[in-house]
Amino acid sequence: MPTGVHLRDVRKQLFDAAERVLLRDGPAALTSRAVTTEADVAKGVLHRHFADFDDFLAELVRDRIARLTDQGVLLRAGAGTRTVAENLVDALTELFDPVTVALSSLIFFRDELRIRLRHRGNGVPLLVEARQMLAAYLSAEREQGRIAADAEVDSLSLSLIGAAHLLFAGRQQGTLPEPGELAKMVHTITADVHQRRLL
Structure with missing residues (x-):
């Protein structure tokens, strides 16, 4: 799979997960662990694509x-x-x-x-x-x-x-x-x- 497509897919998966956490639990609950857990990916995935949270x-x-x-x-x-x-x-x-x-x-x-x-x-x-x-x-x-x-x-x-x-x-x-x-x-x-x- 081309890297660009893969990156867009991962970003969308993480963004969608973050929005679900926001809607369900509110801004205070939005952490990197909450996002990766919601997205059902390893915690390191977020940090491979973004400098920090x-x-x-x-x-x-x-x-x-x-x-x-x-x-x-x-x-x-x-x-x-x-x-x-x-x-x-x-x-x-x-x-x-x-x-x-x-x-x-x-x-x-x-x-x-x-x-x-x-x-x-x-x-x-x-x-x-x-x-x-x-x-x-x-x-x-x-x-x-x-x-x-x-x-x-x-x-x-x-x-x-x-x-x-x-x-x-x-x-x-x-x-x-x-x-x-x-x-x-x-x-x-x-x-x-x-x-x-x-x-």
């Missing part, structure tokens, strides 16, 4: 960030369809799935991991990229005249990410906000830019 975690986060790129393309392509609020609610629900919420907690509490990811810009890695994704989408909606021409998309996206993170992270692991709660938050944050568009 923080290197593994950094790559796990980067893999998640790469998924945001794909989500961002689809979200931006949806500008001008449905309502802005509906698009934002769906994007935030997909973004703050239980794995992302658990990973953001891990980033908050592991200094070494945060340091390794810091080159991506100021703020919490993963949430920074999520904010950029929403800002790009809101810019596209502003260009189409669906929100006010002077809408501060960076501030709006920061407010949306912060509020949504609190809604999703403040719950028992794996549970979602009440139906309508996220929509109400999105409408509240974006109400002003919709009203000014209509003036």
Whole structure:
């Protein structure tokens, strides 16, 4: 088997195992032994492919960030369809799935991991990229005249990410906000830019 294919297979196997541990047992339980046990591989396998456990975690986060790129393309392509609020609610629900919420907690509490990811810009890695994704989408909606021409998309996206993170992270692991709660938050944050568009 070609080495490149083998490496991708092992990485995916370990990343999938780490996500299962996060979902089942939470960030505190995520150790190299827990990951290799869950993946049903020898402990040395992880250390053959990653410099250390923080290197593994950094790559796990980067893999998640790469998924945001794909989500961002689809979200931006949806500008001008449905309502802005509906698009934002769906994007935030997909973004703050239980794995992302658990990973953001891990980033908050592991200094070494945060340091390794810091080159991506100021703020919490993963949430920074999520904010950029929403800002790009809101810019596209502003260009189409669906929100006010002077809408501060960076501030709006920061407010949306912060509020949504609190809604999703403040719950028992794996549970979602009440139906309508996220929509109400999105409408509240974006109400002003919709009203000014209509003036």
